[in-house]
Amino acid sequence: MGVVYGDIRRQLLLEDGKEYFGSGAVVILKSLLESGISYFASYPGSPIATLTSLVDRVKDTVLKQLGVYAEESTNEASAASALRASISNPVRGAVAFKVVGFNVASDVIAHVASSGVMGGALILVGEDYGCNNTIVAEKTLPYAYKSALPLLDPGASLQHLCDLIHDGFSLSEYAGTPVIVLVRSRVGYMSQVVKARSNKRPEVIEIREEIMEKLPFPPYTQLQEREKYNLRLPRAVEFLEEACINRVYDYPSSSNLGIITHGIITSMVQRAFNAIGKQCPIYSMHCLYPVSEREILEFLTGKERVLVIEEGMPNLLEKEIRAIAQSKGIKTEILGKGIVPESGEVTYETVLEALSRFFNVPVDMGKEIKEVELPERKPTFCTGCPERPIFSAIKIFKRQNPGVKLLFSNDIGCYALGGLPPFNFKGSVTGMGTGMASSSVLSRVGSRKERVISFMGDGTFWHSGLTTSVANALRNNQDAVLILFYNYHTAMTGHQSNLSTPRFKDELRG
Numbered sequence: 001m002g003v004v005y006g007d008i009r010r011q012l013l014l015e016d017g018k019e020y021f022g023s024g025a026v027v028i029l030k031s032l033l034e035s036g037i038s039y040f041a042s043y044p045g046s047p048i049a050t051l052t053s054l055v056d057r058v059k060d061t062v063l064k065q066l067g068v069y070a071e072e073s074t075n076e077a078s079a080a081s082a083l084r085a086s087i088s089n090p091v092r093g094a095v096a097f098k099v100v101g102f103n104v105a106s107d108v109i110a111h112v113a114s115s116g117v118m119g120g121a122l123i124l125v126g127e128d129y130g131c132n133n134t135i136v137a138e139k140t141l142p143y144a145y146k147s148a149l150p151l152l153d154p155g156a157s158l159q160h161l162c163d164l165i166h167d168g169f170s171l172s173e174y175a176g177t178p179v180i181v182l183v184r185s186r187v188g189y190m191s192q193v194v195k196a197r198s199n200k201r202p203e204v205i206e207i208r209e210e211i212m213e214k215l216p217f218p219p220y221t222q223l224q225e226r227e228k229y230n231l232r233l234p235r236a237v238e239f240l241e242e243a244c245i246n247r248v249y250d251y252p253s254s255s256n257l258g259i260i261t262h263g264i265i266t267s268m269v270q271r272a273f274n275a276i277g278k279q280c281p282i283y284s285m286h287c288l289y290p291v292s293e294r295e296i297l298e299f300l301t302g303k304e305r306v307l308v309i310e311e312g313m314p315n316l317l318e319k320e321i322r323a324i325a326q327s328k329g330i331k332t333e334i335l336g337k338g339i340v341p342e343s344g345e346v347t348y349e350t351v352l353e354a355l356s357r358f359f360n361v362p363v364d365m366g367k368e369i370k371e372v373e374l375p376e377r378k379p380t381f382c383t384g385c386p387e388r389p390i391f392s393a394i395k396i397f398k399r400q401n402p403g404v405k406l407l408f409s410n411d412i413g414c415y416a417l418g419g420l421p422p423f424n425f426k427g428s429v430t431g432m433g434t435g436m437a438s439s440s441v442l443s444r445v446g447s448r449k450e451r452v453i454s455f456m457g458d459g460t461f462w463h464s465g466l467t468t469s470v471a472n473a474l475r476n477n478q479d480a481v482l483i484l485f486y487n488y489h490t491a492m493t494g495h496q497s498n499l500s501t502p503r504f505k506d507e508l509r510g
Contacts, residue, residue: 039093103138
């Protein structure tokens with residue numbers, strides 16, 4: 001049988017050795033089923049939203065048949081709470097959300113990270129430092145450092161992503177800790193031929209009581225903190241070294257130079273070698289935390305200069321590599337930020353320019369394109385969007401009532417586009433569900449002549465807006481107007497269902 005195309009249900013049920021052409025979402029879900037998960041929980045957000053939608057689509061036709069429980073959680077904290085099932089039970093499971101959703105989930109994850117896990121537990125995070133689908137530039141790696149969680153960063157290959165998901169569960173169980181797996185935009189939206197393995201039906205077990213030593217209460221928390229750094233992380237390093245998670249590409253070179261980079265950037269470096277006609281060995285990191293001191297020292301030894309190509313700030317990898325070299329007296333000159341841009345997504349052009357400077361080789365960055373005056377096109381509402389006439393009505397009201405001064409508070413959602421032309425209802429965005437709460441002080445510290453209007457969609461309302469903004473307004477007797485967009489779905493991430501969706505609304509009404 002050849003490669004299986006198109007039929008997603010069939011792809012998800014393929015057996016060992018069969019090949020299929022799958023999207024990022026299909027490959028992730030198939031890899032989870034192959035790993036024998038018992039549960040999956042997620043909150044939609046690009047580039048992970050397609051996975052949430054896929055799970056909802058095949059929940060009855062595939063997951064239930066395999067004995068897998070799946071839920072589309074109310075928010076990221078709810079999703080992360082599912083990890084509790086793996087703390088005191090040999091149960092495998094995974095949760096998923098985008099990078100900014102980690103902020104919402106971080107309280108839960110800090111507690112689970114303290115307790116540790118018995119069953120394999122993965123946290124799939126949609127990484128988007130280039131803000132292709134996100135409004136805030138943010139990295140997940142600092143959270144890994146903060147909570148002592150191993151973090152895996154796949155290369156530019158869905159087969160590698162599949163393999164790292166399998167490795168991630170083994171690592172989680174061996175080290176006794178949840179493991180983060182990054183799903184970058186350029187990988188999550190990729191489609192590729194992948195070799196399947198047979199699905200594993202999770203074993204039905206009797207859920208045991210929580211193990212006392214795993215409760216995140218003193219004095220156990222201090223014991224858990226020691227366990228993180230004295231047992232779990234050393235075991236994680238042992239695993240990543242034995243499993244060869246990180247890779248060395250020994251390109252022949254006449255100079256004592258080297259490149260240290262991570263994830264999909266490795267492919268960009270390899271492509272850039274061909275463009276500039278120079279090459280050197282590459283240490284490709286696919287476990288960004290913890291790092292293998294032994295592997296780094298082996299790579300640095302005998303090299304005159306090494307360039308660390310790390311995406312974004314803070315440049316934790318570069319600093320850790322420098323610290324390891326200094327502590328062992330390694331004299332290799334370590335370069336990084338300054339040659340590599342501090343901010344912004346690392347692209348092929350970024351890498352090409354950095355390598356040009358590193359090798360001191362001029363490179364043609366492309367012929368200059370004749371400047372053409374093009375009209376500026378800012379993001380705007382989709383044609384037919386029901387939110388557009390609401391902003392039109394407010395604009396008409398402002399025009400008809402010039403003496404009324406209005407201030408606006410936006411939230412996370414499509415309606416934030418109301419701050420752009422042609423409406424220009426500018427209002428700061430302070431985080432999901434916080435728009436109305438952010439206007440509480442604003443409406444009181446000024447002249448009190450301004451009327452504050454806050455916007456919120458029903459997806460955001462059910463995510464956190466009800467408790468964070470509406471309850472806060474009632475508690476503090478806030479004088480404000482809230483316009484709630486009743487979309488029946490979470491519109492901004494692809495029309496996923498929420499409690500306003502008709503099938504849930506009818507259940508709520510009884």
